[in-house]
Amino acid sequence: MSEVVVEPLVTAKARRRLRLTRLVPYVLLQVLIVIACILMLRLMPPDDPDDYAVSEFSLRENGATQAVTLPHYTSSRYSLQDPPLYSGPFTFRANGAQTAWSVFLPRFSNAVEVAVNGVVILDSRRDDTANRPDRNTPQIAVITSSLLHDGSNQLTVRLFVWGPLKGFLDTVYVGPDDALRPTYETRTLLFVTLPVVFSAWQSLLAVILAIMWLMRRREPVYGVLALGMLIGALQAFVPPPVPPAPYPQLAAILLASAPIESALVVVFATLFFGWRWPRYGMLLFVPGLSILLVGLIASQPLPRIVFLFLGVPTVGLCLMLLAIIVTNAVIKRQDAASFTFGCAVTIVLTCWFHDMLSVFDIVPDDRTFVTRLSYSAMLVAIGAGLTWRFARALNQVDSFAGQLIARVREAEERLKASFAREEERARAEALANERTRLMRDLHDGLGGQLVSIVALSERGTDGAPIADAARAALKDLRLVIDSMDDIGGDLMLALGSWRERAAAQLRPHDIALDWHVATPQGLPLHPELRPWHVIQIVRILDEAVTNAVKHAKARKITVTIETLGGAPQDRRGVIRIADDGQGFALPDAGAANGEATGASQTARGLRNMKSRACRCGAALEIDSSPSGTSVRLQLPQRFPDSDTAAG
Amino acid sequence: MTEQDGAPAAITILLVEDDAPTCWRLQDALVKAGYEVRTAGTLGQARQAMAARAPAVLLTDLRLPDGHGIELIRETRQRFPDTEIMVISALGDEESVISAITVGATGYLLKDAFPTDIATTVRELVAGHSPISASIARFIVRRTQTTAAPPPGPLLNTARLTPREIDILWGIAKGFSYAEIASHLGLSRQTVPGHIKNIYRKLEVHTRSEAVFEAVQQGLIKL
Numbered sequence: 001m002s003e004v005v006v007e008p009l010v011t012a013k014a015r016r017r018l019r020l021t022r023l024v025p026y027v028l029l030q031v032l033i034v035i036a037c038i039l040m041l042r043l044m045p046p047d048d049p050d051d052y053a054v055s056e057f058s059l060r061e062n063g064a065t066q067a068v069t070l071p072h073y074t075s076s077r078y079s080l081q082d083p084p085l086y087s088g089p090f091t092f093r094a095n096g097a098q099t100a101w102s103v104f105l106p107r108f109s110n111a112v113e114v115a116v117n118g119v120v121i122l123d124s125r126r127d128d129t130a131n132r133p134d135r136n137t138p139q140i141a142v143i144t145s146s147l148l149h150d151g152s153n154q155l156t157v158r159l160f161v162w163g164p165l166k167g168f169l170d171t172v173y174v175g176p177d178d179a180l181r182p183t184y185e186t187r188t189l190l191f192v193t194l195p196v197v198f199s200a201w202q203s204l205l206a207v208i209l210a211i212m213w214l215m216r217r218r219e220p221v222y223g224v225l226a227l228g229m230l231i232g233a234l235q236a237f238v239p240p241p242v243p244p245a246p247y248p249q250l251a252a253i254l255l256a257s258a259p260i261e262s263a264l265v266v267v268f269a270t271l272f273f274g275w276r277w278p279r280y281g282m283l284l285f286v287p288g289l290s291i292l293l294v295g296l297i298a299s300q301p302l303p304r305i306v307f308l309f310l311g312v313p314t315v316g317l318c319l320m321l322l323a324i325i326v327t328n329a330v331i332k333r334q335d336a337a338s339f340t341f342g343c344a345v346t347i348v349l350t351c352w353f354h355d356m357l358s359v360f361d362i363v364p365d366d367r368t369f370v371t372r373l374s375y376s377a378m379l380v381a382i383g384a385g386l387t388w389r390f391a392r393a394l395n396q397v398d399s400f401a402g403q404l405i406a407r408v409r410e411a412e413e414r415l416k417a418s419f420a421r422e423e424e425r426a427r428a429e430a431l432a433n434e435r436t437r438l439m440r441d442l443h444d445g446l447g448g449q450l451v452s453i454v455a456l457s458e459r460g461t462d463g464a465p466i467a468d469a470a471r472a473a474l475k476d477l478r479l480v481i482d483s484m485d486d487i488g489g490d491l492m493l494a495l496g497s498w499r500e501r502a503a504a505q506l507r508p509h510d511i512a513l514d515w516h517v518a519t520p521q522g523l524p525l526h527p528e529l530r531p532w533h534v535i536q537i538v539r540i541l542d543e544a545v546t547n548a549v550k551h552a553k554a555r556k557i558t559v560t561i562e563t564l565g566g567a568p569q570d571r572r573g574v575i576r577i578a579d580d581g582q583g584f585a586l587p588d589a590g591a592a593n594g595e596a597t598g599a600s601q602t603a604r605g606l607r608n609m610k611s612r613a614c615r616c617g618a619a620l621e622i623d624s625s626p627s628g629t630s631v632r633l634q635l636p637q638r639f640p641d642s643d644t645a646a647g
Numbered sequence: 648m649t650e651q652d653g654a655p656a657a658i659t660i661l662l663v664e665d666d667a668p669t670c671w672r673l674q675d676a677l678v679k680a681g682y683e684v685r686t687a688g689t690l691g692q693a694r695q696a697m698a699a700r701a702p703a704v705l706l707t708d709l710r711l712p713d714g715h716g717i718e719l720i721r722e723t724r725q726r727f728p729d730t731e732i733m734v735i736s737a738l739g740d741e742e743s744v745i746s747a748i749t750v751g752a753t754g755y756l757l758k759d760a761f762p763t764d765i766a767t768t769v770r771e772l773v774a775g776h777s778p779i780s781a782s783i784a785r786f787i788v789r790r791t792q793t794t795a796a797p798p799p800g801p802l803l804n805t806a807r808l809t810p811r812e813i814d815i816l817w818g819i820a821k822g823f824s825y826a827e828i829a830s831h832l833g834l835s836r837q838t839v840p841g842h843i844k845n846i847y848r849k850l851e852v853h854t855r856s857e858a859v860f861e862a863v864q865q866g867l868i869k870l
């Protein structure tokens with residue numbers, strides 16, 4: 001009893017140890033990835049051309065004016081009517097060089113209007129992508145040379161903020177365009193072009209997954225992920241409305257997309273790694289839907305505030321759930337898909353933490369958001385994982401098909417062997433049947449005749465009796481050989497040979513054979529006709545002729561062959577043998593008279609004829625009168641298949 | 648034709664049969680019918696007998712102690728085209744009979760036939776009739792019909808047979824009398840035996856040309 005309990009304990013312990021040995025290296029690797037991410041994030045913001053930095057500004061905000069140093073966070077959360085105004089001087093040296101000067105703003109939120117000496121040269125609200133706080137879009141504007149004058153110039157930056165985040169303005173750079181533009185382009189590549197590429201990849205993934213789901217409806221996992229990818233792609237490509245927008249609800253939908261998308265990815269991961277979807281799992285969608293609802297009902301800035309306090313944590317929660325699910329899958333499965341996916345989740349989670357610390361000003365930063373960018377790592381991992389799994393499934397299908405082919409081949413071989421055996425058996429059976437038939441036929445005829453030849457010659461009889469018996473034996477041998485011939489169901493061919501034999505038999509007795517085929521075609525064809533049928537019929541005819549010769553003292557035997565019935569299906573062949581002899585007493589009458597051996601022999605002959613006719617399904621009628629005997633054999637419409645009738 | 652006068656210028660028959668009782672029996676039947684019969688028990692004896700004088704009729708068994716009757720038939724047909732050749736057979740098996748016909752035989756005789764039938768058959772043969780049985784007729788017709796894969800056995804030049812000849816063969820195979828065949832086909836009764844003679848000749852012609860071809864091939868004849 002105790003052993004039974006102990007054993008599972010041992011295995012459970014072993015399993016736990018195994019899990020631990022798998023978990024530890026994985027976690028260590030994730031820690032390494034986190035460290036690598038942090039280092040990357042430290043290094044990532046491109047170096048700005050510090051020589052041209054303008055950071056001493058005076059800020060007029062809410063009626064009050066103060067001196068500030070950029071980068072600067074304002075306290076404003078939602079100021080469109082009277083936005084914070086930064087103004088500061090910069091020095092322009094013409095030096096005779098004809099280089100154009102530009103204003104370069106690496107980072108700001110949410111929108112800026114830049115003016116030089118009171119003339120507006122840039123309004124970022126017209127640029128859709130620049131309005132996304134998560135995109136870190138830089139801006140550059142060339143200052144028209146006529147606006148600049150040697151010495152001190154005035155730069156003013158109006159910062160539009162529409163919360164929930166506080167306004168932020170990074171250091172502003174003013175200088176020769178060719179000095180500033182490379183930095184601007186690096187930032188554009190990193191924060192504008194790259195996300196577009198990844199969003200395109202996401203759309204593609206959405207299409208592929210949607211097709212997969214359409215082709216395999218039974219697996220909702222692909223449908224869920226396709227929906228998630230679709231929402232993500234829409235969010236990336238639909239331009240966000242700039243306040244005051246005509247359709248503020250659109251903004252709400254875009255806001256709600258991030259938590260909904262991350263929840264869908266969690267659902268995907270759960271199903272993909274073979275977990276059962278928990279009953280309260282749908283709660284994960286509540287924050288996203290709440291944001292959507294609030295966005296549809298309430299006006300700004302409430303939806304943004306709700307987003308900040310509901311949406312962003314939901315994304316984080318989903319990421320952590322993902323990390324847990326994937327870690328479990330890594331331990332359980334140890335496969336490439338879960339491993340890749342796990343590393344991607346760690347990267348995204350690290351970036352999310354980085355962004356959170358930045359949002360809540362816990363870590364002084366230039367407010368570069370990287371979650372969205374790092375999300376692409378997850379997209380790549382998902383694509384790789386799906387492709388890996390697909391390829392593996394194909395391999396499995398291949399090997400399965402190979403096994404199947406091998407099995408089918410085996411079955412074929414077995415079937416062939418069995419067919420061969422069956423054929424061999426059928427052949428042997430046919431041979432045995434044929435042998436039995438031949439034996440019986442030879443025994444009925446040839447055997448008996450040879451025995452009687454032996455008997456006659458032993459008794460010292462010579463002459464006619466022996467000759468008759470031997471001739472009868474030969475005749476029977478010919479009959480048996482003839483019956484083996486394939487006559488294609490045409491009984492006439494057998495009768496043709498029989499006619500010759502009968503004529504030869506009758507000639508010495510001076511009996512004429514009057515052969516008469518009443519219908520041109522003779523007898524109907526019987527495709528089912530078999531040698532043993534033929535032998536029975538020919539023996540009946542032989543017996544009739546023998547009777548006429550031996551007992552009736554006939555002078556002429558008339559054979560009439562005809563077909564009765566008009567329609568092909570009820571045609572019946574009739575063979576009639578009539579003699580002009582003195583006839584004989586039929587068995588019943590003969591028995592009453594108590595006649596001699598001749599009569600009993602006749603009786604036996606008649607019985608034989610009847611039983612042979614019966615075996616073939618033919619009807620036999622015998623009429624005997626002092627003016628002659630008539631034997632009428634009516635053939636069946638169809639000859640029976642087996643010889644069971646007589647036994 | 649001259650024999651009809653009953654003159655003793657008897658028809659000579661060479662009987663080749665190795666089984667003595669059978670030979671006696673046939674000889675008795677033929678001698679009784681007025682033929683002059685010489686006998687031979689082997690192929691060699693038969694050749695010897697033929698060397699001196701060609702018989703009017705050659706009656707030969709097929710299985711002989713020193714060879715096959717077919718060779719004798721072929722030689723005889725080539726050397727003495729006027730000699731009538733007949734095969735003696737125990738069972739009348741079609742294969743052997745047809746083989747004999749294709750090398751020049753024009754009839755066959757069953758060993759157990761009644762003496763009168765033996766005499767009659769030979770007489771008919773000499774008179775120009777070629778006896779044919781239902782089973783032989785059937786065998787020939789079968790060969791005309793199986794063109795796809797030639798069955799084993801002797802090659803027959805059956806392609807030369809006319810449809811009318813084939814009809815006649817079918818009639819014989821099915822046991823119709825010459826009269827019935829003639830009336831079915833709209834012929835006079837006397838023409839049917841002539842057709843049968845033709846059939847024999849056509850089957851034989853085939854092998855004659857083949858024999859010439861073979862002789863040329865073997866360098867026996869130069870053309």
